[in-house]
Amino acid sequence: MEVIRLDKVSLWRRTQEEFSYDLKKTFLSILEGKYRKPVKKLILDNIDLIVNSGEKIGIIGANGSGKSTVLKVICGILKPTNGLVRVSGKIAPLIELGAGFDPEISVVDNIMLYGVLLGFSRIEMTKRVNSILEFAELEDYALMPVKALSSGMVARLGFAIATDIQPDILVLDEVLSVGDESFKNKSRQRIEKFWNQNTTILVVSHDLNFIEQTCNQAIWLDKGKIKCTGGADEVVKFYLKTVNAPKNF
Numbered sequence: 531m532e533v534i535r536l537d538k539v540s541l542w543r544r545t546q547e548e549f550s551y552d553l554k555k556t557f558l559s560i561l562e563g564k565y566r567k568p569v570k571k572l573i574l575d576n577i578d579l580i581v582n583s584g585e586k587i588g589i590i591g592a593n594g595s596g597k598s599t600v601l602k603v604i605c606g607i608l609k610p611t612n613g614l615v616r617v618s619g620k621i622a623p624l625i626e627l628g629a630g631f632d633p634e635i636s637v638v639d640n641i642m643l644y645g646v647l648l649g650f651s652r653i654e655m656t657k658r659v660n661s662i663l664e665f666a667e668l669e670d671y672a673l674m675p676v677k678a679l680s681s682g683m684v685a686r687l688g689f690a691i692a693t694d695i696q697p698d699i700l701v702l703d704e705v706l707s708v709g710d711e712s713f714k715n716k717s718r719q720r721i722e723k724f725w726n727q728n729t730t731i732l733v734v735s736h737d738l739n740f741i742e743q744t745c746n747q748a749i750w751l752d753k754g755k756i757k758c759t760g761g762a763d764e765v766v767k768f769y770l771k772t773v774n775a776p777k778n779f
């Protein structure tokens with residue numbers, strides 16, 4: 531059964547220039563006749579993808595090839611400029627953990643808020659608050675504002691909320707490392723459990739051995755385009771052969 535479909539998905543983003551936007555500099559460069567409009571870059575280029583239920587898919591490719599961006603588009607964190615994204619089922623985005631938290635409100639209120647953002651009802655979330663606090667080991671912080679937590683605690687909270695019940699689709703950026711050593715083990719175990727079940731998994735990693743061993747399919751992204759898809763072993767082999775091939779000068 532198809533659970534994720536991307537149809538001709540493209541995404542343009544403004545380049546970093548826009549972030550260092552400085553009015554005075556812009557004004558001066560206009561006076562000097564040197565002003566250039568911030569450029570936009572094509573980050574995802576016409577991506578077609580179908581993922582079936584239960585598949586474990588590894589996404590590989592060079593730095594900046596668009597791997598994290600594809601995950602963000604699938605989770606709805608970024609909207610594509612063109613094309614269609616269809617996802618069916620509950621998705622647990624284990625990327626940018628805690629990015630959606632409101633630092634001013636309490637841990638419990640954030641659990642409710644984040645859960646609702648992930649598509650769960652308030653009633654359902656009320657029942658789950660305790661198990662989430664317990665897994666994140668944050669019972670003593672329940673009523674404190676999130677800004678009073680350490681960054682590791684925030685990531686633990688994000689992880690605990692997203693994985694409290696088995697998701698249909700798990701989206702992971704890089705091999706997971708959340709919190710301290712003991713929490714890392716605990717979170718790894720929880721993910722391994724999902725891996726052995728029918729959860730659909732998409733994982734981005736530079737660890738090609740890990741991709742070969744844990745995924746059945748792989749996608750190689752190159753400059754925002756799908757260069758190759760297929761069995762994880764074949765795609766990894768082809769990728770290694772291509773990137774290690776001597777260049778002709």
Ligand SMILES: Nc1ncnc2c1ncn2[C@@H]1O[C@H](COP(=O)(O)OP(=O)(O)OP(=O)(O)O)[C@@H](O)[C@H]1O
Pocket residue numbers: 543544545546573591592593594595596597598599600
């Ligand atoms: N917030 C942003 N604003 C503008 N451009 C961005 C932003 N984040 C990423 N990009 C650009 O999007 C492109 C793809 O980035 P992405 O993070 O998806 O790559 P990646 O394949 O996951 O890389 P890595 O292996 O280094 O994690 C890069 O050219 C990057 O500069």
